[in-house]
Amino acid sequence: MIKTPAKSTAALLTAHKLACERDERRLFNDLSFNLYAGELLQLEGPNGAGKTSLMRLLAGLLPFSEGEILWQGQNIDACREYFYQSILFIGHLAGIKAELSPLENLTWFAALEGIHDETLLEQALWQVGLAGYEDHPCHQLSAGQKRRAALARLTFTQRLVWLLDEPFTALDKNAVAAIENLLIAHSQAGGAVILTSHHALEALPNLKKLSLGEEL
Numbered sequence: 648m649i650k651t652p653a654k655s656t657a658a659l660l661t662a663h664k665l666a667c668e669r670d671e672r673r674l675f676n677d678l679s680f681n682l683y684a685g686e687l688l689q690l691e692g693p694n695g696a697g698k699t700s701l702m703r704l705l706a707g708l709l710p711f712s713e714g715e716i717l718w719q720g721q722n723i724d725a726c727r728e729y730f731y732q733s734i735l736f737i738g739h740l741a742g743i744k745a746e747l748s749p750l751e752n753l754t755w756f757a758a759l760e761g762i763h764d765e766t767l768l769e770q771a772l773w774q775v776g777l778a779g780y781e782d783h784p785c786h787q788l789s790a791g792q793k794r795r796a797a798l799a800r801l802t803f804t805q806r807l808v809w810l811l812d813e814p815f816t817a818l819d820k821n822a823v824a825a826i827e828n829l830l831i832a833h834s835q836a837g838g839a840v841i842l843t844s845h846h847a848l849e850a851l852p853n854l855k856k857l858s859l860g861e862e863l
């Protein structure tokens with residue numbers, strides 16, 4: 648069950664005039680957007696435009712040189728702990744430990760949210776098509792199966808805003824459809840998602856787009 652914010656018309660997440668530099672190169676400038684409950688925001692732009700950098704910046708893994716981030720109308724400096732407990736970031740590498748099984752990886756992720764229910768985790772793996780692979784070490788899984796193991800968290804997480812960097816990489820058609828359904832269900836339940844993807848995501852309702860960088 649998603650933790651729904653107090654009734655408010657404020658955006659869940661606001662970026663206000665953000666700027667980010669890497670290796671003294673300005674990636675983006677004056678970047679502002681609002682993310683409201685129920686919305687899916689796709690970051691678009693060519694390779695190197697700064698999509699992953701923006702995701703990492705929002706997840707607190709990269710500093711920003713200018714601007715501010717607001718969580719439900721409040722500067723995150725004033726509610727840092729609550730903010731980071733409210734977001735879920737799944738990056739390129741997906742955080743899967745190769746020597747552990749999908750079930751062990753999921754057990755660890757779930758424990759971070761205070762969830763200790765093996766049946767629920769087995770159901771999560773079943774939902775992403777990993778039934779029968781629960782106890783295989785992840786280094787024996789295919790790239791798409793590893794990605795499925797990482798994304799299985801989406802079936803039970805209580806985090807309100809999901810930051811997903813290229814979630815569809817290596818997934819087959821059925822898995823893409825299953826993950827899209829999870830995104831739709833999350834947004835319909837009052838959550839919100841920011842994702843990067845080079846895929847067209849026309850099946851997703853309430854999809855907004857934000858372009859970074861210039862096309863080559």
Ligand SMILES: Nc1ncnc2c1ncn2[C@@H]1O[C@H](COP(=O)(O)OP(=O)(O)OP(=O)(O)O)[C@@H](O)[C@H]1O
Pocket residue numbers: 669670674692693694695696697698699700701
């Ligand atoms: N660890 C790093 N240290 C320094 N610069 C980096 C680092 N990672 C990325 N960059 C630079 O930051 C810029 C933006 O990279 P980023 O990964 O945010 O782009 P992206 O839009 O996500 O690209 P892609 O579509 O290829 O995933 C690139 O020019 C890249 O070289």
